[in-house]
Amino acid sequence: MAPVPEKPLLNVLNGKRQDPIPLWMMRQAGRHLPEYMELRGRAKNFLDFCYTPSLAVEATLQPIERYGMDGAILFADILLILDALGRGVRFEKGVGPIVETVETGGRLNEVPVQTVVERLSPVYETVSRVKSRLPAETTLIGFAGAPWTVALYAIEGRGGTDKSTARLWAHQHPAELDLLLDDLVEATAHYMAAQAEAGAEALMMFDSWAEGLPNDIFEQIIIRPNQKLVKRLRELGVTVPLIGFPRGAGVQLPAFAEQTGVSAVGLDTAALPSFVNRELPSGMPVQGHLDPLLLMTGGDAMERRIIELLEAYKDRPHIFNLGHGVLPQTPIPNVERAVRTVRNWKAS
Numbered sequence: 001m002a003p004v005p006e007k008p009l010l011n012v013l014n015g016k017r018q019d020p021i022p023l024w025m026m027r028q029a030g031r032h033l034p035e036y037m038e039l040r041g042r043a044k045n046f047l048d049f050c051y052t053p054s055l056a057v058e059a060t061l062q063p064i065e066r067y068g069m070d071g072a073i074l075f076a077d078i079l080l081i082l083d084a085l086g087r088g089v090r091f092e093k094g095v096g097p098i099v100e101t102v103e104t105g106g107r108l109n110e111v112p113v114q115t116v117v118e119r120l121s122p123v124y125e126t127v128s129r130v131k132s133r134l135p136a137e138t139t140l141i142g143f144a145g146a147p148w149t150v151a152l153y154a155i156e157g158r159g160g161t162d163k164s165t166a167r168l169w170a171h172q173h174p175a176e177l178d179l180l181l182d183d184l185v186e187a188t189a190h191y192m193a194a195q196a197e198a199g200a201e202a203l204m205m206f207d208s209w210a211e212g213l214p215n216d217i218f219e220q221i222i223i224r225p226n227q228k229l230v231k232r233l234r235e236l237g238v239t240v241p242l243i244g245f246p247r248g249a250g251v252q253l254p255a256f257a258e259q260t261g262v263s264a265v266g267l268d269t270a271a272l273p274s275f276v277n278r279e280l281p282s283g284m285p286v287q288g289h290l291d292p293l294l295l296m297t298g299g300d301a302m303e304r305r306i307i308e309l310l311e312a313y314k315d316r317p318h319i320f321n322l323g324h325g326v327l328p329q330t331p332i333p334n335v336e337r338a339v340r341t342v343r344n345w346k347a348s
């Protein structure tokens with residue numbers, strides 16, 4: 001029998017260092033690619049794009065074909081689950097996502113979990129079709145939004161706000177907020193389990209709005225829901241590595257890494273390598289964290305910073321990535337140079 005091909009990125013998530021360092025980039029599929037813009041033009045709107053496997057498969061594969069990334073992230077969006085939960089999600093040009101809000105004390109459990117899972121079936125079809133076309137050495141990453149980040153959109157109605165409406169719930173209605181987060185844990189666990197079932201080899205939980213929280217609130221709305229989600233996924237029989245990404249966690253990152261049960265953590269732009277190395281469990285894989293604005297800038301400064309990051313994490317399993325998503329204005333040659341820099345680097 002032919003030997004099973006090695007997947008470097010998956011090996012790192014399982015705690016092994018790999019040389020060269022595997023890489024992928026958040027939002028690697030998106031508006032910085034002309035071939036993405038062409039695909040995007042074929043869909044009626046962004047939601048339809050995500051729900052059309054023939055288009056979503058191509059979008060997932062484009063950055064693999066162009067750059068040879070080690071990880072392919074499923075093309076979808078963290079807000080699909082709110083759509084499946086009946087919250088009427090829309091993506092408006094120049095505005096971003098708009099969601100029908102939940103009232104104070106409201107729940108997200110009116111649609112049975114089984115229905116939610118079924119409504120998202122185009123996503124699993126995308127996963128299995130991508131899987132069959134992916135190079136043998138490439139790792140397929142599924143994902144969902146973490147409960148708080150998704151709840152925030154349901155409470156605020158959109159991103160880019162000061163988030164005080166959602167954060168006030170934590171102080172004024174903590175028990176109600178816990179129930180809302182539990183609803184999301186349950187739906188998200190089944191959604192992610194279905195992605196794993198369809199062939200996703202790792203799963204990432206995006207907690208994009210974990211920044212600036214008092215430590216007790218961080219514990220309530222970030223650590224506990226992620227911990228419950230990990231537990232629920234394992235109960236549902238999911239065995240693949242789980243990547244947590246509490247963006248902006250700052251000094252609360254070690255507690256997140258130790259208490260949630262995630263296999264690896266995504267580091268954001270502001271992460272401090274010396275702090276990460278000192279405070280995170282040794283051997284825990286990390287993923288990150290070049291500033292997307294420096295990727296957009298490119299040049300020798302970008303190359304120097306990439307090398308600095310690679311050096312900084314040379315004693316732990318590391319996956320190179322950005323600290324947040326690729327920006328639409330990013331020149332393609334900069335991404336190509338970043339990929340070359342990572343590929344050519346060797347630990348001293």
Ligand SMILES: Cc1c2[nH]c(c1CCC(=O)O)Cc1[nH]c(c(CCC(=O)O)c1C)Cc1[nH]c(c(CCC(=O)O)c1C)Cc1[nH]c(c(C)c1CCC(=O)O)C2
Pocket residue numbers: 025026027028029030031040046073074075076077078079091096097143159206208325
């Ligand atoms: C908060 C969040 C969202 N979506 C996501 C997050 C978490 C990560 C983060 O913090 O950025 C996650 C996401 N969104 C998308 C992916 C898929 C693949 C990839 O990363 O390459 C992933 C993993 C596609 C997308 N999701 C979206 C686009 C752009 C849509 C377009 O083509 O116009 C893409 C490629 C739309 C989206 N989706 C969301 C917003 C706020 C927006 C509008 C902002 C924007 O337009 O860039 C919600």
